[in-house]
Amino acid sequence: MDDDETRATIAEMLASGLETEVWPRAGTSEEVNEIVARLQVEAGQDLEKKLVIAGFTDHTIEADEIEQPCETCMYYKVHAKFCELPELMVPVEPEWSCRLWRI
Amino acid sequence: MANLLWLQGGACSGNTMSFLNAEEPSACDLVTDFGINVLWQPSLGLELGDQVKAIVEKCISGEIKLDIFVFEGTVINAPDGTGEWNRFCGRPMKEWVKELSAVADFVVAIGDCATYGGIPATAPNPSDSVGLQFLKRDKGGALGEGFAAKSGLPVINIPGCPAHPDWVTQILVAVATGRAGDLTLDEFHRPKTFFSSFTQTGCTRNMHFAYKVSTTAFGQRKGCLFYDLGCRGPMTHSPCNRILWNRHSSKTRAGMPCLGCTEPEFPFFDLAPGTVFKTQTVMGVPKDMPEGVDKKGYIKLTSAAKGAAPAWAEEDIFVV
């Protein structure tokens, strides 16, 4: 699957109601580490588990009065529309969001 | 001719090793070209035992004029304030330090341990270590806040873990050649000539800092180390990217984050697990901002810069 196909697949999974762990957001560095560790151990290369554990949504989530879209996230590659977080490495859309967002 | 005595407290000798690698000027140039007479230095001195003690006692009595007293390492106070854990020439080192500092024209603290306590003073600070005039950010240290050497200057602090060799030799030359009056010190007694700019000043990754492109692993030439790997370059006062290490590189040029070793709080977060080489965040926003930037401004700036980043900024431009 190329990136466009994978992106469409993810969009379809999210639109059809895949329940992901949107909350709680990763508030502290310790919480970030816990989620990342779960991605490494529980998800591996399993796309659905990645989306669930990272708390993917196909719309932007606001937490602590800060909007958290992929578009402004440190791991987002603007031109490739790609999430470069080593444990995720998935194509995304700018308005999507996950709880590992960081700026 | 300026007499220099160099002693070492709670330290790893890293600053001596750094000093011996100096090039502009070198340790030898200090003697041959700038008239510095090294009375004794732990790695260079030929004297041992009672011979060293005699030199130190003559400095204190005034028989030998002590122009520059250099101290490397922390002043150790354990156990129970006695300093007995660090004995030198038959007495606690802390007593020699006080008496030598009182007679020296200039007192120079070299390295993070001697300046602010450094790694030995990290909580729980088992050796009860302090720097010469500071413990981390707090004034005082071994000599007290009000201390001034005979020249009128407080302890001149050259921090770093270790300090860059040329920072050491250039300051020693300035002092030995009567140009100490040209030195201005910042609030932590660091010579401003070296410590007003930031590690980030001159960093080759500034383009990637500006476009918010992150390095994701050590040694990558692409990206900036601030966003993920905990680089403290934007808030650390040092000339590490202006006066290069080994004349041709620096940590950040080699893909290693700046640890902020010239700042009084070093090592940051008391080396708690997960805090080293990892940007600390609260709700996805870095805990420590580039100096002078607030959280709102940072979010605005970052969002705008990210949106404006050109495609090449996301590629590895360092092709062979």
Ligand code: SF4
């Ligand atoms: S880490 Fe960032 S870019 Fe990646 S999915 Fe989460 S919010 Fe989007």
Ligand code: SF4
């Ligand atoms: S790597 Fe560090 S010093 Fe260099 S631009 Fe990035 S934050 Fe600044």
Ligand code: SF4
């Ligand atoms: S780059 Fe940072 S940690 Fe390294 S020597 Fe310079 S100030 Fe210290």
